Amino acid sequence: MELRLYDTLTKEKRPFAPLDPKNVRMYVCGPTVYDFAHIGNARPVIVFDVLFRLLRHVYGAGHVTYVRNITDVDDKINDRAARDFPGLPLNEAIRKVTEQTERQFHDDADALGCLRPTVEPRATEHIAEMRVIIERLVEGGFAYVAEDHVLFSPQAMNAANSVLPRYGALANRSLDEMIAGARVDVAPYKRDATDFVLWKPSKPGEPSWPSPSGIKALGRPGWHIECSAMAWKHLGEQFDIHGGGIDLVFPHHENELAQSTCAFHSDRMANVWMHNGFLQVESEKMSKSLGNFITIRESLADWPGEVLRLNMLKTHYRSPIDWTAKNLEESAKTLDDWYAIAADAKSDRPSDAVIAALSDDLNTPQMIASLHGLRNAAASGNERDRGEFAATLRLLGFLSESAAEWQRRKQQASGVDAKQIDGLISDRAAARARKDFRESDRIRDELAAMGVVIKDSKEGTTWEIAR
16 A cells, blocks of 8 residues: 655655665654653654654565654753752763753653664764764855854855755745744844854853864854754665654754755755644643643653553644543543453454555544454454454554553552452452342442442453543
């Protein structure tokens, strides 16, 4: 079946044709490691993990390279390091912050059921590549040196008579619109308001490296050049897919595209640009001022990672998502049901219907509709249907535990005493056997008050914790 993806640059959904089917290459902007990631940061992590899994299924696990970077040089990192480790030299404090925060991010992403990327480069390990790109841009007339800064000129890019794309094409804006709508840094050394920093001098004590273009002062890179350098190092001058949140379209991805195409005299950086939509919480924009700022770690304290994963995938990745407690409760109940039906089934053949849904620009709502159909077939007890359902869920990053482990974790989270519940269920069964239905109903009500749901069937009585 044909894989089709929506491209932000061309504003169309079209068939995906990798530059090299034996090495499908994807770059996704990763975290700036200075604090716990918030639940909105989880969206691209989960979305592009699903795409990574799909590409591995279609082209083979050994034929897909997924790069997701770590930004470890940034003013927010410097501020956090100075605040948390005031007695240490700043560079040593920065290393402590970034290493700790990177571990936190990995733990969160693992809990969400995400595979580790093929490569996870750190910005500070790619200064040499940044310098090479900057030198090329200066030599080509696309960048200039001013007061120990190196700045990129979008005007020079758009004036070039070449195959280069137009600056602003990704965001679909003119230069005038970008000046009006952007927070532009005003500086006397800039030739034009839209010029942006490739390299800047470091302040005393900050991380610093020898500067490019003959600048004597030590300096540090701008944000945008970092991703251009890391993508080039690990994926080449052109690659297949570049992903990230929609908030990165401008200025970050626009500037990445400009830097890379001008440095390599190319008409493109990535063949497909993909962006996930915004996330809001209970119909409001997430912000600390509103008191609804939620980290992934806080969410994981309340819900298993697979619940967060399923909840994220119920909305198509390009649409806005409303993160609500009600939806999380529904996702938890769905996973309880899926685990009960499929967790112990064995198969390695996922559903064609689910692969077809994902192949239509990651149509996860249709994917979940297909999963419900698979669930109904699997519930009939046919082992082939159960195996297909289980294999599909595992492909998507679910069923990481056995059914017993899933149930045990629910019990631990609820704080109930399993032996006490089993005893009450035995007492209820005895009451029913002697036709003491008043006592049977009383025990059922007692269990319900404890948050326990019981289910009677021909095979006996089972129980689970209510969500």
